[in-house]
Amino acid sequence: MKFSSSLKFNAVPEWWDEYIAYDTLKKHIYQLEKQQAGLRDSYHDLEANERSSLMAGEDSSSTDAVFIPLLDRELRKICAFYEEKEKELLQDVASLERLVEQQEEAGPNARHEYLDVDDDDDDEEEEDDDDLPEQSPVATRDHTLSPSARRRRMRSVSSSKAPSGSRGKYDTIPRRRYSISSNEEHADLEASIASLRTPPHQDPADAGSESGRGEILSSPLTKAKQLASKLHIMTNSVTSSTGVPETVWTARNNYAWDVQLLFKRRITNLYVAVTALKSYVELNYSGFRKILKKYDKVTDSQLQARYMHEVVEQAPPFRRESKDRIQNAINTLVNLYTKCVTRGDFAAAQRQLKVHVREHIAWERDTVWRQMIGQARRGEAAEGLTVGGGSLVIEPEKATVNVRTRFGHVRVTLSQVYVLVAVAVFVVLLNVQVVEGVEANRCFAILVLATILWATEAIPLFVTSFLVPLLLVVLQVIRSADGTPLGPVEATQYVFSVMFSPTIMLLIGGFTIAAALSKTSIDRVLITRVLSLAGTRPSIVLLTFMAVACFASMWISNVAAPTLCFTLIQPILRTLPPKSTFAPCLILGIALAANIGGQSSPISSPQNLIAIGYMDEPLDWARWFAVALPVSATSILLIWALLLVSYHPTHTGDGEELEIKPIRPPREPFSFTQWWVSLVCLLTIALWCVAHAIQDIVGDMGVIAILPIVVFYSTGVLKKDDFEHYLWTVVFLAMGGIALGKGVMSSGLLNVMGGGITRVIQPLSPYSVVLALSFIVLIVSTFISHTIASVLLAPIAKEIGASLPGNQSDLLVFLTGLVCSCGMGMPVSGFPNQTAANQEDDMGQLYLTNVDFLKNGVPASIIATLVVATLGYLLMKLIGL
Known part of the structure; x- marks a missing residue:
């Protein structure tokens, strides 16, 4: 999760204005980046709805002079809010301690002299509420309060629900059930305790009136109850067998029970408030660290260490003594909860308070952020179109x-x-x-x-x-x-045995390698280092990105590779002149190259594995690379030339030569874990390349795929959650395709189809069949999923190849798998195209249109198909297919 989202998700809604303005600072950083690149456009602050212009700077010192005052402003805001809240909460904790001491002095029987006939009924109700101390603090019973105390409590609850400040579009966010801190709650607590000590039929204002007291005590029944009460007090005053006198926190009468509930509620609320303030400090500290890290990366500065050590860590909220004060307040509240609620069980007090905090946060997230998301979704869903009086x-x-x-x-x-x-x-x-x-x-x-x-x-x-x-x-x-x-039993065993084949195991092994490379950031580090060598010439930068996208697709799939590359090009896109043709050219180039990368290795896309599964003699990695790598490299170069001719991205709209801001390599060295993952991946790939030579030992490449699974999960590089996040839908899609192919062959349908296909292709030469099949596969894969195209066409290619002289089935199946990745003429042709079609600029405008795909994607698809049908065909013949 990005930090901006994490900040919104974990912030206290009432305090939202008081957190670091992370998104605003990030926009200022991007503006400084543009000014470093020589752009002087004014900056539109979307949050403040105003335009501003930052001073242009030529080096990091000048950008520091602009950015440091922005940080100082945020730090002053945070310090002022923290000092106010800390003072308020610490006073509340001290006041609560005094109230606890006063209540202990009053004893557990402060109300018994006022007992009347209604207390018997109350006792029965109390017996039904034995589990109340385990409930939410808002479950406090109000039936024991006088009317005036009830009015004070209602005013306190109402004031706690009122917004304490909001930020623009968050004005309508519903607030928490009770205020995160309320000065009125101590007065409310004192009033509630006073009402508990007041006769049930007497207003607290008249508690000292002798006439009122005399009226109550004049009843003979009340006098009897008073005598019983005094006997109960005398009994409770005697120490127990353990020698420990009974207190208000251990007594079981109605009054003590209600006092315990009142103090439980107040301690819990105050504990939530103090822990929220502690979280407030931690979130803002992380915010400063994250924004300074981004600033250093974007502007090539070194401000983070200096500013964090000399400024942020010296500010009041982030000092050690401030953290100690907050922690001492938390410890005090835990001790009070131990005394007042859990009867000396410190571990239970900690556990219950933490549960209250979790429930409180969960309630906030459910009612605030989830409701915002739901409103946004409902708003989007409401943008429907009604045609013909509601019929459509x-x-x-x-x-x-x-x-x-x-x-x-x-x-x-x-x-x-x-x-x-x-x-x-x-x-x-x-x-x-x-x-x-x-x-x-x-x-x-x-x-x-x-x-x-x-x-x-x-x-x-x-x-x-x-x-x-x-x-x-x-x-x-x-x-x-x-x-x-076959009968149902035999057919079931056969179908399920062929569905989980070595090909499926190879696919899972590929997912494991991709997950390890991604989790340890090896893919990002290697790609960034290569891109840092691209220089500033647009044509070279474009070719480098296309080569990197193709290479990344070989190992982390052509689903994850374009997503990663689109993230890495954001600094370049932000510094481009307006209306630059380099932006759509670069985005489309990455998408097309990622599609080509889908044919470069057996694990780069499911269609390759499906093709291997249909071969009579599955190819090892060495022979696959011998064909696929030259084909992919040639296709990339030709498509690169096509994009240069189509977009002319080397110049700006004013005719000036465009210069691209270089990408800076990461400064962190390779860690031990990264070296370990790289070694295991290289060893697995090497074994796949020589699979035929060691098949007497390993049997099949699917067995080799178990190696990275066992190593990465047993050493803790990958966790159970990583395994659960695999693309299992793709795995089962491939399994269904394999089952269908086996059914086509086993049922005799393939033989029937083969006879008809043979009559059609008999007049054609073998190479004409290759060309015709290539373009049929291209058309099908352009409009439907590449994987589905291979599932449907690989059995047909196998049957066509078997009817050619010399049995060319493996060659045509291999060719079909490669051409499936060439279908990239439409925005919906493959995941890379879909991702590219959704890329937007800062103003929400799409970089690419359908015309871009038709004008460049269709010719690129034809070029790549011809490369496979010519160069690829020759190389297949050379390796013995």
């Missing part, structure tokens, strides 16, 4: 159609329409003989159903994958080697 409602996430029937209006989503169509087609194909053979015809129906659901994404992709083995078994599609249909 278009929402951000899905389109709905109101269908009028005899039973009323039925709302149908577009996804539901796709599902209905798929099911209807499936039912028709099951009952119509389309292909020869019962099992083959049923498998064809399953294939069409899965294709429609995968292509339209009417239901989640992995759900369709789960549907495949279910239908294969229930419809008895699987046949044995002699052509006999």
Whole structure:
């Protein structure tokens, strides 16, 4: 979580204006960065809704002169608020200590001389509330309070709910149930205790009136109760067998019980307030440290260590003596809670107070920030479009159609329409003989159903994958080697055995390597070091970023790589002149290169692993690299040239030569953990490269994939949560694709299809088949998921290759896997394109449009496909395919 989000999530809403203005300071840093780059645009402070201009500086000293006063202003604000709150809370703690002492002196029977007939009923009610001390502090009973005390309590609660100050758009945030600190609560506590000592039928203002007292004591029944009360007092005054006298904190009468509840509430509230002040100091200290670290990184300054040591740590809130005072106040409150509530159990007091704090924070987050998020989502969802008098409602996430029937209006989503169509087609194909053979015809129906659901994404992709083995078994599609249909038991064992194949284990091993590289920041460190060598020429910077995006996609997947690269280019984008063509050129270049990187290694994308699974002799990494690396490098260079011609990013709009701000390498050296992770990853990759040479030992590359899993999780580099965050939907998608492919082959459908394909391609030369198949795969992968394209087309490529002279099935399957990554002509073609299409500038404007993808993505896709069909084809022949 970013610190700005963490600050909002953990801050006390009432104090929001008093925290460090982290976002505002960050905007000032970016403005200083622009001025260092020579830009003189005025800065629009979105939070203050005004424009300002910072002094331009040429070096770190001049930027320090601008930024330090901004920090000083925030520090003065924090110090003033802290000193006021600290004084207030420490006074409250001291007052509470005095009240506890006074109550101990009053004793446990201060009210018994006023008992009347109603106390019997109260005793019965008290017996039903034995668990009240374990409840929330707001559960204090008010039935024992006089009307005046109740009015004071209501005023105190009302004042605690009133906003104490807000920041602009947060004016409507609901406040906490009770004030984080309230000076009135001590007066309220004293009034409540006084009311407990007052006769139930007498107003506290008349407590000293002899006439009122005489009236109450004139009743014979009351006199009897008074006598019983005196006997009870005499009994309680005698020490127990242990020699410990009873106190108000250990007594069990009504009065002592209510006093304990009142003090529990006050101690708990004050404990929450003091711990909130402690958290306030820690959050602001982290805020100064984070913002100074960002400032040093962006402006190449060294202000953090000096300012933190000489200024921040010397300020009152961050001094050791201030922290000790707050901690002593917390300890005092724990001791008071131990005495007044838990009857001397210090551990229970600590535990209960911490529970109260957790419940308080959870309540705040639920009612404040979650409500804000919910309001924002509801606001976005309300931006629908109604057409034709309400018959069509278009929402951000899905389109709905109101269908009028005899039973009323039925709302149908577009996804539901796709599902209905798929099911209807499936039912028709099951009952119509389309292909020869019962099992083959049923498998064809399953294939069409899965294709429609995968292509339209009417239901989640992995759900369709789960549907495949279910239908294969229930419809008895699987046949044995002699052509006999297998029963449900045998078919189930077969389907599940092929679903979890070595290919799936290889995919999980790739996820493990990616998680380790990402968690230890090796990917970021290496990429940043390489980018720091790119210089300032736009063309070289563009090529470097494309090469880095391609390389990163080989190891951390083409899903995570573009996201990382888009984060790293933000300093460059912020310092570009307005309307610069370099920004869209760079973003699109990274997306296209990440797509190309998806073909560079077997674990860079699921379609590669699916292709390996369909090969009669799976390729080891060495032979894959021998083909994929030259193909990827050539494609990157040609696409780079295309982007330079299309965007002319080397000059500004005024015709001046553009100079890019260089990226600074990280200063931190490699840690032991990073070296350890790098060694294990390199060893695993080396074993994958020589898998064929050591297959008598390891059997398959999937077994080698277990190595990083065991090493990283056993040594603590990765945790259980990391394993749970794997892309398991992709794993099960691949498993469903493998099951479908095996079903197509086992049912005899592939043989039927092969006969028809052979008749079509028989007049063509082998290379013409390669070209035709390449462009068919390109078209399919442009409009649907690359993984789904490989699932559907790899079995077809295998059958086409088997019909060619010399059995070219492995070659065509390999080619299909590589070309699937070339489908990048649309914004929805692959995750890198989708991420690039959503990139926005500081004003919320998208960098790329659909025209950018059509004008550059389509030619880039054709170029990459031709490279695979020419250079890749030659290299495949050279390695013996």
